[in-house]
Amino acid sequence: MVPIENRKISPSSKVINEEDIQIIYIPLESKLGYSYKPVVKANEYVCIGTTLGKSSVTSLPLVSTVSGTVVGFEDKYISNGKLVRCIVIENDFKEKYVNKPGKKTNINKYSKEEFLYILEGSGVTDMGGSDYPLYLKYQNKDNLNYLIVDATDYEIYKSSDSALVYNNAEEILEAMDAMADIMGIKKCYIAVNEDNTTIIKKLLKHIGSYPNIKVYPMINAYPSGHAKILVSEILDMDYNPLNKNTRVVVENVATIYAIYEALKYHKPVSDRYVTLAGPGFKNNCNYKFKIGTSLNEVLLKNDILNKLKNPLLIAGGAMTGKAIKSDDLIVTKDLHTILLLENKEEETLPCIKCGKCSEVCPVNLIPSLIIETKNKKYNANRCIECGLCSYVCPAKIDIREMIKKIRGDKDE
Secondary structure: OEOOOOOOOOOOOOOEEOOOOOEEEEEOEOOOOOEOEEOOOOOOEEOEOOEEEEOOOOOOOEEOOOOEEEEEEEEEEOOOOOEEEEEEEEEOOOOOEOOOOOOOOOHHHOOHHHHHHHHHHOOOEOOOOOOOEHHHHHOOOOOOOEEEEEOOOOOOOOOHHHHHHHHHHHHHHHHHHHHHHHHOOOEEEEEEEOOOHHHHHHHHHHHHHOOOEEEEEEOOOEOOOOHHHHHHHHHOOOOOOOOOOOOEEEEEHHHHHHHHHHHHHOOOOOEEEEEEEOOOEOOOEEEEEEOOOEHHHHHHHOOOEOOOOOEEEEEOOOOOOEEEOOOOEEOOOOOOEEEEEEOOOOOOOOOOOOOHHHHHOOOOOOHHHHHHHOOHHHOHHHOOOOOHHHHHOOOOOOHHHHHHHHHOOOOO
């Protein structure tokens, strides 16, 4: 792992609530490529939780995040860089729900079947980046030994998770405890950057009520919050989430909070914290956005930009995010960071065999050998796509993307 300059916002800094957006765009395709057929038409009134589209691939519903009127369809960009069709809704700001959220006093009492049903109905997905439907992740898992929650914010600039924990520490611990009872998990850990003492204190203030949960300080280095690194560091074991016998699950803390709101209030996922950062913004800030918010409309509404000579917009982290062609970017459940940087175009040279990529690889690969031979036999499938190899390469080769292509990964 590699120490990287800290450019993060203090978790105690004010989160800007930017949920009063007039027009909301709900994409008809997810980051994973799940496409939805719309079941609503123009001029139809919808509420929060109204089903807008159905998919032949997943039973996870596509729902409205506001109440208001469907006004049509438009193409917008999502976090994987694709231009996709979106349902356009004019927000009436009345916050009407299909099913008015209730409140369950003890969320530990759900059965596993009820747990899965609620995750599916509330549209809970992996909000750490993959957007994978959570009910699918847990439906074939029983008698888990460990739950590890990532609250490290290990990407440069990103601090949205820290802000979430600062404002909702007790709720996050309550959700972890409930998951432990429902899924039979024996021990839970919440991993936090060791330098983030503000968050550690917040968690320790409430953790006495939860004896099976431990705060685990992780080294301030990249990519300390990656699932494989967390499991290796905390449990001293290898982690393969695709192995049916794996008794460990790793979740991002934003996912845990979405689970909390689903279990406690039966609330569909309708908003999230997002970091806006980089030299293109006047101030690095954490925002609370409705899912379906257009970055373009936020920028038109607020005077928050600095002028850059050659701006580069990135959806996601600086190391693993995706360059986006336009500010017509929609906030989706998986989008935790939006960066606006100066695009320093540098010439790519042939590999000079310096070995720096091997020195920094957290899973001990030889990336230069993989891209030279274009052969997966050199453990290309063990790559965690952290991007450190590309970051340190003096020849400016995008090694991460080359390895993804060699593995046959789809461009997410």
